[in-house]
Amino acid sequence: MFHLYLPIAGNSVNVLLIFGLGGLVGILSGIFGVGGGFLMTPLLIMIGIPPTIAAASDSNQIVGASTSGTLAHYKMGNVDFKMGVLLLIGGVIGGTLGVQVIKVLRQMGNADFLIKITYVLMLGFVGSYMFIESLQALKKKEAPATAAPQKQSKYAKLIGKLPWQTDFEKSGIRLSILMPLVLGTFVGILAAIMGVGGGFIMVPVMVYLLRMPMHVVVGTSLFQILFTCVDVTIMQSYSNHTVDFILALILLLGSTLGAQFGAKISKKLKGDQLKILLSSLVLIVMVKMLLDLLLTPHIMLAFTGGH
Amino acid sequence: MSIIIMTMYFMCLPEPAGSTVSVKVKHEPNLIAIGTFFNGIQLAVSGKVATENEVVVIVKGKQEELTLKKKGKALGLLWMNLGDVHFKKVPNLYILYSSKGMMELAASDAKAWEQLGIGFEYLKKEMEIEAPQAKRNDLAQEFLKLKQNQGLYASHPGEISFGQKSGTEKSFKALVWIPARISPDEYQVQVMEIHNGIIVGNSMDQLKVEEQGVPAMISSLAFNHSLLYGFLAVLIAVAAGLVMDFFFGTGKGGGAH
Numbered sequence: 001m002f003h004l005y006l007p008i009a010g011n012s013v014n015v016l017l018i019f020g021l022g023g024l025v026g027i028l029s030g031i032f033g034v035g036g037g038f039l040m041t042p043l044l045i046m047i048g049i050p051p052t053i054a055a056a057s058d059s060n061q062i063v064g065a066s067t068s069g070t071l072a073h074y075k076m077g078n079v080d081f082k083m084g085v086l087l088l089i090g091g092v093i094g095g096t097l098g099v100q101v102i103k104v105l106r107q108m109g110n111a112d113f114l115i116k117i118t119y120v121l122m123l124g125f126v127g128s129y130m131f132i133e134s135l136q137a138l139k140k141k142e143a144p145a146t147a148a149p150q151k152q153s154k155y156a157k158l159i160g161k162l163p164w165q166t167d168f169e170k171s172g173i174r175l176s177i178l179m180p181l182v183l184g185t186f187v188g189i190l191a192a193i194m195g196v197g198g199g200f201i202m203v204p205v206m207v208y209l210l211r212m213p214m215h216v217v218v219g220t221s222l223f224q225i226l227f228t229c230v231d232v233t234i235m236q237s238y239s240n241h242t243v244d245f246i247l248a249l250i251l252l253l254g255s256t257l258g259a260q261f262g263a264k265i266s267k268k269l270k271g272d273q274l275k276i277l278l279s280s281l282v283l284i285v286m287v288k289m290l291l292d293l294l295l296t297p298h299i300m301l302a303f304t305g306g307h
Numbered sequence: 308m309s310i311i312i313m314t315m316y317f318m319c320l321p322e323p324a325g326s327t328v329s330v331k332v333k334h335e336p337n338l339i340a341i342g343t344f345f346n347g348i349q350l351a352v353s354g355k356v357a358t359e360n361e362v363v364v365i366v367k368g369k370q371e372e373l374t375l376k377k378k379g380k381a382l383g384l385l386w387m388n389l390g391d392v393h394f395k396k397v398p399n400l401y402i403l404y405s406s407k408g409m410m411e412l413a414a415s416d417a418k419a420w421e422q423l424g425i426g427f428e429y430l431k432k433e434m435e436i437e438a439p440q441a442k443r444n445d446l447a448q449e450f451l452k453l454k455q456n457q458g459l460y461a462s463h464p465g466e467i468s469f470g471q472k473s474g475t476e477k478s479f480k481a482l483v484w485i486p487a488r489i490s491p492d493e494y495q496v497q498v499m500e501i502h503n504g505i506i507v508g509n510s511m512d513q514l515k516v517e518e519q520g521v522p523a524m525i526s527s528l529a530f531n532h533s534l535l536y537g538f539l540a541v542l543i544a545v546a547a548g549l550v551m552d553f554f555f556g557t558g559k560g561g562g563a564h
Contacts (some may be wrong), residue, residue, distance in 0.1 A: 003346035005487065007522035008529055012346040012487035060540050067548025117385075230541050237537030241529050245540050252544055256551035265357075293385040299456060300449045301375045302388055 008244035009053045015250055017047065022061060022254025029255065030072065030262020031269070032278045033203055033218030033225075037062060038123075038285060040251070053244050056236035059229045060248035065255035066226035072263035073219025080170035080216050084223040086180035087187075087202070091228060091293050092199065094188020101189065116163045120293065123286035129277030137272045157212070171220075174191045183209055184224075191228065192199075199225050200254060200282055207275070214271030323501075330508040331355045332498045339485060339516040347487040352404075352496060353480040356508060361408035361501040362467050364481040365405065368400035369492050375453070377446070392446055395435035400494060401427075401460045404481040406467040412504055413464070419504030427451055427462060458486035491517045520546060 003012045025040045025154040037058055044054035073079050161178035187201050200223050205219040266274060324355055331353035339348055352364050372395045376388035405425060413420045421428065431447040438446050454460035461484070470478035500508030520527055530534045 003344060003487075005341055005343060005345040005522050007341075007518060007526045010490060012344075060544055063541055063544035064548040064551075067545045068551050071548070071552040102399060198494045233541050233544070234534070234537035237529070237540060238534045241533055243529070243537065243540050245525055245529070245536070245543075248540060248544065249547070253551075255557060256548050260551065262556040293387070295386070297378050297386055299452050300378045301392065301446070301453050302378065303375060 004205060006049075006247050006252070008242065009049050009057070009247055011045065011048060013049075013247070018250040019254040020168070022065075022251035023258040024254075025251075025263070026065050026068075026255030026258020027262040028258075029062075029199075029222065030069050030259035031218075031266045032262075032281075033069070033073075033199055033221035033275065037102050037300065038200055039281075039303070042288075044247075046262065049244075049247065052240065052242045052276060053247070056233070057244045057247045057251070058244035059232040059236060060243050060245070061251035061255055062225060063228040064248075064252035065077070065235055065259045066222045066229060068256040069222040069259040069263060070219060070226055072260055073222060076215075076263070076267065077170070078215050078219030079223050080168055080212070080220045081223065082166075082204075082221045083168050083180055083212070086177055087206075087224050088227050090186075091188035091191070091224060092183040092231075094185035094190075095192045095228070095231075096188075097185070097208075098189040098192020111210020120286055122201065122289050123289065124284050126201065127279045127282035127286055130204055130275050131283060132205075134272050134275040134279060137163055138276070139216070139223075165249070166271035168212075171210075171216045179210055195296060198245075200278075202267075203278065214274055215266070218266060221236070328500075328508050330498045330500050330510040332496075332510045332512065334496050334512060334514065339489070339514065341489075341491060341516065341518045341543060343521045345522070348485050348487075350483040350485050350496070350514070351480065352483055352498065354498060354510075355476045355478050355479065356500045357475055357502070358472050358477045359502065360507065361406045361412070362479045362481070363406075363409060363423075363499040363501060364404045364467060364483060364493055365425060365497045365499075366402045366483055366485070367398045367497065368490075369398065369494060371399050373397060374381070375450070389407050393437040394450060395437075397434050397450070397454075399429060399459065399492070400489060401454075402483055403461070404462075404463045404466050404483055406469065406479065407465045409501065411413065412501075416450070416504055423499075423501070423504070423506060424492045425434070425499070427460070430460075458488055461486075485516075489516055 004015050005012045008264055021043055022042065025043075028039065037055075037158055040061070041054045041059045041103075044058060045051050049057070070079060087186050159176065159179060162178055164177045167174050183205050187205055188199055200219050203217055203226060206212045206221060207214060212220070233243055269277070325522050332352060334350055334352045336348070336350070338400050339350070350366065356362055372393065374391050374393050377390050377392045378386055379389035381387045383388065413426075420426070423429075431444070431451065434447060434450070436443050436450075451460060467479055467481040470480060493513055496512045496514050497506075498510045498512075517523075528539075
């Protein structure tokens with residue numbers, strides 16, 4: 001009785017297992033502001049869901065988790081809508097460009113290889129940088145505070161010179177609107193190539209390049225992911241018929257509940273603690289992907305599709 | 308029309324050697340209905356054969372063409388999906404059950420077993436693979452592994468039981484496990500009566516598998532009204548998010564920290 005048949009996936013699944021997976025990823029969504037696509041899709045594939053169905057249905061459930069997470073963070077005053085909309089515009093442009101890049105890669109052959117390598121390099125770079133930076137920040141806090149004011153970095157001076165500077169009240173920063181547009185485009189290209197919502201790239205971009213405070217980053221990132229996944233769900237459903245509604249609904253129930261808990265947990269954690277935890281998670285996933293590339297696979301054939 | 312085509316298809320399958328009679332067989336259920344809680348089902352195939360004979364039951368699907376990705380090492384280090392492999396003349400389902408005596412035959416007389424035209428070795432020989440001849444056997448083996456992993460190909464030697472003898476006949480029963488992964492389609496239930504490694508009896512029956520109820524409704528919506536389905540999927544996801552926030556939300560929004 002705990003099994004439900006998934007008509008699009010063409011298989012039955014244990015409801016409790018799917019609910020649990022959704023809950024786990026939902027908690028991460030609420031804590032870190034990542035959609036969880038880079039975790040959930042591989043987990044679904046591991047339990048036997050076809051890759052294309054896993055990816056598309058995952059986007060569907062991310063809509064629910066991100067709605068719940070965005071609302072939770074909005075109520076806590078953590079969503080910078082102005083920044084989010086600019087990042088989204090960039091993301092849509094980048095996503096469209098990214099799809100064209102994929103087309104070219106496919107014509108050249110071995111698009112899969114480049115995508116996987118991009119994953120490993122991006123996850124490795126982002127995870128390592130965040131981990132090291134967060135460790136250094138934590139160590140500095142243990143030392144007695146100095147009275148001398150911090151010098152403005154070269155990067156901060158550079159971005160201060162860009163045109164169309166505007167205030168982002170929620171984030172408490174002043175930036176050129178070019179920054180979120182350009183960075184959003186860059187993340188959109190990567191997200192299209194890697195087939196994810198973009199949270200685990202967007203969060204470090206917001207923290208390190210846009211200089212937003214961590215807790216605004218989480219809510220704003222969820223806002224951007226929400227709209228990306230709405231677009232993907234509709235397109236995948238229309239073009240490929242790969243959205244399994246039953247699967248998405250069970251994942252949703254688990255993940256929306258999880259996102260609520262995640263938002264509460266994130267409130268109790270300091271920004272640097274959040275960064276260390278997220279960077280550790282990213283590094284674990286990178287190691288897993290690297291091992292998949294290095295170790296001899298159990299079966300030498302695979303179905304087409306998937307990340 | 309489709310029934311005529313189906314019947315002609317099944318009649319074109321390889322005929323067993325020698326004169327054969329029809330085996331008295333029935334299978335239950337006659338129709339497999341994939342409903343909301345479908346998690347695979349046991350198909351009971353039973354009948355009567357001569358007391359000295361053995362039985363093989365095969366549930367198989369239509370032959371199809373598949374294009375799969377082949378894994379290879381890039382730069383001598385990294386395993387990647389490199390290149391496509393096209394498989395032809397492979398059934399979409401192949402589940403074989405046999406009685407204990409067939410296991411002894413396979414072990415003692417490989418040639419006789421081969422001539423029966425059944426089993427995974429036969430499938431390997433029959434499938435067409437667009438690949439260099441040297442790699443053919445390995446690819447065929449990997450294909451079988453993939454299908455077995457999915458539960459769509461299975462071999463259960465020695466799992467047909469015999470019942471009471473009455474006169475010159477004995478009853479047999481096979482409890483064939485049909486996996487949840489089976490696609491809605493028409494399948495064939497073939498029962499062979501074997502005497503000293505030769506097919507002396509054969510029967511073929513149709514088995515229909517179809518979605519019913521909620522799965523059928525969702526499939527129809529997803530494939531026939533895909534844009535509407537997409538919008539509905541999004542709306543329900545957003546609604547679920549709002550409902551969960553209403554019941555489990557943080558309540559009044561406090562200030563930012």
